[in-house]
Amino acid sequence: MTPDEETEFKRRRSARNKAMGIALLAFVVLFYAITIVRMGD
Amino acid sequence: MASNAASTVTMPAEWRDFFALTKPRVMTLVVFTGLAGLLAAPGSIHPVIGFTAILCIALGAGGAAALNQWWEADIDAEMKRTAKRPLPQGKLRREDARDFGFFLSGASVMVMGLAVHWLAALILAGSIFYYAVVYTIWLKPRTPQNIVIGGGAGAFPPLIGWVAVTGDITLMPVILFAIIFIWTPPHFWALALFVKTDYAKVGIPMMPVVAGEKSTRRQIFAYSVALLAVSLVPWFIGGTAAIYGISALVLSAIFLALAIPVSFRTALEGDTMKPEKRLFAWSVIYLFALFTALVADRIILA
Numbered sequence: 001m002t003p004d005e006e007t008e009f010k011r012r013r014s015a016r017n018k019a020m021g022i023a024l025l026a027f028v029v030l031f032y033a034i035t036i037v038r039m040g041d
Numbered sequence: 042m043a044s045n046a047a048s049t050v051t052m053p054a055e056w057r058d059f060f061a062l063t064k065p066r067v068m069t070l071v072v073f074t075g076l077a078g079l080l081a082a083p084g085s086i087h088p089v090i091g092f093t094a095i096l097c098i099a100l101g102a103g104g105a106a107a108l109n110q111w112w113e114a115d116i117d118a119e120m121k122r123t124a125k126r127p128l129p130q131g132k133l134r135r136e137d138a139r140d141f142g143f144f145l146s147g148a149s150v151m152v153m154g155l156a157v158h159w160l161a162a163l164i165l166a167g168s169i170f171y172y173a174v175v176y177t178i179w180l181k182p183r184t185p186q187n188i189v190i191g192g193g194a195g196a197f198p199p200l201i202g203w204v205a206v207t208g209d210i211t212l213m214p215v216i217l218f219a220i221i222f223i224w225t226p227p228h229f230w231a232l233a234l235f236v237k238t239d240y241a242k243v244g245i246p247m248m249p250v251v252a253g254e255k256s257t258r259r260q261i262f263a264y265s266v267a268l269l270a271v272s273l274v275p276w277f278i279g280g281t282a283a284i285y286g287i288s289a290l291v292l293s294a295i296f297l298a299l300a301i302p303v304s305f306r307t308a309l310e311g312d313t314m315k316p317e318k319r320l321f322a323w324s325v326i327y328l329f330a331l332f333t334a335l336v337a338d339r340i341i342l343a
Contacts, residue, residue, distance in 0.1 A: 005052070012053045019056035030096075033089045034156045 054133035061127050062110055062138055063103030063145070070328065071102040071198045077332035078199030078217055081339045082206035090157055094205035097153035098198050101165045104145030105194070108173040111138040120239040142173070153205075161205040168197035182244070185251035188233070192225025199332070213280045216271065220331070223268045227261040227300060228324035234258075234303075235314040235321075254308065261320075262304035269293040272331060281338045288334030292327050299323050 001009065075098040079091055086094070110117065110128055118129035127133050146169045154162030172194035181187040196218040203214035233240065233247045234257065240247040249257045272293045276286030302316040 009052060012055055016053055016056050030089075030093065034093060037087050037089045038156070 054127070054137065058127040058132045059107075059137075059141055062107040062133075062141060064106035064110075067106065067195075068099055068102055070325075071195070072099050073329060074217075074221065074332055075099070075198035075202040077336050078202030078214060079206055080202075080336045081199075081217075081332075082203040082214070084206050086206045091205070094153065094157045094161065094202065097149045097157065097162075097165060098201050100145050100149035101153075101169050102198070104142050104147075104149060105169045105172040107138055107142030107145060108169075109142075109177045111135055111142055112173070112177050114138075116243045116245065119243045122236055122239060146173075157205050158208050160208060160210075161201050164197065164201050164204060168194060168201065171197075183246070185246045185248045187246065188226050188229045188248065191229075192222045195225055196221035212278065213275060216274050216278075216280070217335075219271050219274075220268070221328070223264055223271050224324065224328060227264045227268070227296075228321065228328075230257050230261050231303060231317045231321040231324065234308070234317045258304045258306070261300055265293075265297045265300035265304075269297050275335070281335065282342050284341060285334045285338035288338075289331060292330050292334070296320075296323060296327050 072095060076095050079086065079094060110126055113123075114126075114128040114135055117123035117126050123129065128135060128138055146166075150162050150166045150169070153165050172191070176187070176191045176194055180190050184190070199217040199221070200210075200214045203217065204210060207214075230248055233249050234254065241250045248260065252260075269290075272289040273286065275281045276283070276289065299316070299320045303320050306316065308314060308317075
């Protein structure tokens with residue numbers, strides 16, 4: 001891997017990890033909200 | 042592995058490429074019609090549960106779209122309209138697209154079942170199977186009726202949205218299903234008339250290629266007449282009031298008026314295909330407007 005490629009590799013990996021992190025966090029919040037609502041049923 | 046190939050193959054895919062696999066533009070229509078079904082249904086649903094239902098419909102549609110592109114990557118590469126998709130471009134691995142599709146499909150059905158309603162989850166699972174297997178794998182490459190069949194897949198969202206609220210299937214959501222089902226052939230064949238060379242190249246038996254342009258145009262007319270009739274059924278059976286009824290009448294009449302020049306003309310060499318493009322553009326506006334009218338009818342009269 002050339003240095004340029006390595007930079008690009010790391011950028012993509014980090015962007016993907018961030019997207020994954022945001023998605024997981026959003027689902028944690030969603031499931032919490034669903035649980036609260038469903039417990040009230 | 043050669044260094045050139047390795048440097049491109051080992052590069053991780055961008056998250057945007059995964060996003061593109063879900064066909065975001067189609068998803069806007071799916072989300073919209075699903076939401077319309079949810080809002081038009083009698084009864085009420087907690088906003089959080091309603092949001093979850095729409096999210097699951099969207100994720101399920103995204104999963105089915107990813108599976109569709111995984112299966113059709115070779116075909117997509119040969120067509121101008123689809124060659125820029127992530128798989129033909131080699132931006133991500135086919136296996137990853139497949140796994141992504143399976144994951145989204147499975148997760149959406151499970152969450153729908155656990156959080157919303159198992160009947161809605163069952164229909165969602167059925168719609169994903171219908172699109173990815175019955176349509177994409179089985180019938181699309183085999184019959185010129187593929188678009189008629191594919192229309193079934195796109196018709197599910199309002200039905201699922203409705204069932205998420207009511208928990209049962211009645212006549213009204215089935216009619217909403219029927220409206221999109223009948224809307225799809227003239228919508229897509231209008232497009233197929235001006236991009237038909239692409240489909241011919243990859244051996245997908247699109248109606249204009251197999252049955253000829255003349256027959257396709259006649260069928261566009263027949264479906265447009267049927268659409269006018271079916272779109273009015275919710276009003277006739279008392280499922281909606283006049284806000285929807287008159288909107289449906291006007292919108293469908295314009296649809297038919299735009300379909301007539303498409304139906305009874307012959308395109309010459311080098312034709313700009315303006316009537317076809319106009320009908321296609323209207324068909325998209327039509328669906329948004331019709332379902333907006335449906336929701337407005339219910340909200341205003343409630």
